[in-house]
Amino acid sequence: MWDINLVYREKLQATYNRLYEKKAILQQSRPLPKIALQKIQEALSIEWTYNTNSIEGNTLSLRETQMVLQEGITVKGKSLREHFEAKNHETALKRLYKMVENKQVLDAKSILELHSYVLRSIEDDYAGRLRNGGVRIAGANFLPPNAQKVSDLLDELVEFVGQNPLQLNSIELATIFHHKLVWIHPFFDGNGRTVRLAMNLELMQEGFPPAIILTNDRKKYYEALNQANKGDYFKLSLLMAQALERTLNIYLNAMPGSDDNYREISNLVKEESLPYSQEYISLLARQGKIDAYKEGRNWLTTKQAIEDYRLKRERNR
Numbered sequence: 001m002w003d004i005n006l007v008y009r010e011k012l013q014a015t016y017n018r019l020y021e022k023k024a025i026l027q028q029s030r031p032l033p034k035i036a037l038q039k040i041q042e043a044l045s046i047e048w049t050y051n052t053n054s055i056e057g058n059t060l061s062l063r064e065t066q067m068v069l070q071e072g073i074t075v076k077g078k079s080l081r082e083h084f085e086a087k088n089h090e091t092a093l094k095r096l097y098k099m100v101e102n103k104q105v106l107d108a109k110s111i112l113e114l115h116s117y118v119l120r121s122i123e124d125d126y127a128g129r130l131r132n133g134g135v136r137i138a139g140a141n142f143l144p145p146n147a148q149k150v151s152d153l154l155d156e157l158v159e160f161v162g163q164n165p166l167q168l169n170s171i172e173l174a175t176i177f178h179h180k181l182v183w184i185h186p187f188f189d190g191n192g193r194t195v196r197l198a199m200n201l202e203l204m205q206e207g208f209p210p211a212i213i214l215t216n217d218r219k220k221y222y223e224a225l226n227q228a229n230k231g232d233y234f235k236l237s238l239l240m241a242q243a244l245e246r247t248l249n250i251y252l253n254a255m256p257g258s259d260d261n262y263r264e265i266s267n268l269v270k271e272e273s274l275p276y277s278q279e280y281i282s283l284l285a286r287q288g289k290i291d292a293y294k295e296g297r298n299w300l301t302t303k304q305a306i307e308d309y310r311l312k313r314e315r316n317r
C-alpha cells in the first residue's frame with residue numbers, strides 16, 4: 001500500500017515553501033485579538049460544515065447552514081437528516097478542536113470517535129463502527145478492499161502517519177492520509193466527512209489552519225482521487241495545498257496592518273499594467289505557480305505575486 005510515487009513533489013516545492021512561510025508569519029506575529037480569532041473560527045466552522053456536507057449531497061445552502069448552527073432553527077422543506085448532518089458536523093468540529101488542544105495523536109480511536117459524531121442519530125448502527133461488508137464508491141475506478149482487511153489497513157495507515165518513513169512534510173502527509181483513508185473506505189457511510197475532519201487534526205496540530213475542500217471543487221476533488229488511486233498524487237496535492245492556502249490567507253488578511261490586496265484576476269488586469277494576460281495569470285494560479293486562491297468561481301491574486309513570479313523567471317533564465 002505504500003509505494004508512493006513522489007515525482008509530484010518537485011512541481012509543488014515552491015508552493016509548499018510558501019505555505020510554510022505563511023504559517024511562520026502567522027505564528028511569529030502577535031496573536032490576533034481573541035474576538036477576531038473567534039469570529040474567523042466561527043465563520044470557518046460554518047463554511048466547513050456547509051462544504052463537507054454539500055459534497056456529500058446535503059442540500060442546505062451556506063446561509064441555511066448558518067441558520068441551523070447559529071440560530072438552531074430547522075429549515076422549511078429540508079429533511080431532519082440534513083438538519084442533523086449540519087448539527088453533527090458542528091459537534092464533531094468542537095470535538096476536533098478539543099483534540100487539537102489536547103494534542104491527541106491521530107490514531108484509529110480518534111478517527112472512529114470523529115466518525116461516531118458524524119453519523120450520530122442518523123445511522124446509529126454504523127456510527128463509530130468499521131464496516132463489516134463490501135462497499136462501492138460511485139464513479140470510482142477501483143473497489144475498496146475486503147471488509148476483513150479494513151482494521152489492519154487502518155492500523156497500518158495510522159502507523160505510517162505516525163512514523164512518517166518517507167519524511168514527508170505535514171501537508172503531504174495529510175494529503176496521502178486523506179487518499180489512503182478513503183481508499184480503504186473503512187465505513188459504510190461518512191468516509192469523506194470523517195477524513196476531511198481527521199486530515200485537519202493532523203494539519204492543525206502542526207499549527208496550520210484547516211484545509212477546507214469546497215463543494216465547487218467536488219468534481220476536481222473526485223478526479224484527483226481517481227488519479228491518486230493510480231498512484232499519481234499531483235492533482236490531489238495541489239488541491240489540498242490550494243485549500244490550505246485559502247485559509248492561511250484568511251488569517252493573514254485579518255492581521256492588524258495587513259492590507260488585503262488580493263483581487264480577482266479579471267479586475268487586476270483591468271486596473272494594473274501587468275506583464276501577462278488574464279488567461280496566463282489564471283493558468284499560473286490554477287497550477288499553483290503564483291500566490292493565489294480561489295473564492296467561489298474566481299481566482300484572486302496580488303500584483304506582487306505576479307511580479308515575484310516574473311522576477312523568478314528572469315533569474316532562472
Ligand SMILES: Nc1ncnc2c1ncn2[C@@H]1O[C@H](COP(=O)(O)OP(=O)(O)OP(=O)(O)O)[C@@H](O)[C@H]1O
Nearest residue numbers: 055056140141182188189190191192193222225226
Ligand atoms: N474515485 C475515488 N477514489 C477514492 N475515494 C473517493 C473517490 N470518489 C470519492 N471518494 C471519497 O469517498 C467519499 C465518499 O464516501 P462516503 O459516501 O462514505 O462519505 P460521505 O461522508 O457519506 O460522503 P462524502 O464523502 O461524499 O461527503 C468522498 O467524499 C471522497 O472522499
Ligand SMILES: [Mg+2]
Nearest residue numbers: 056189190191
Ligand atoms: Mg455518503
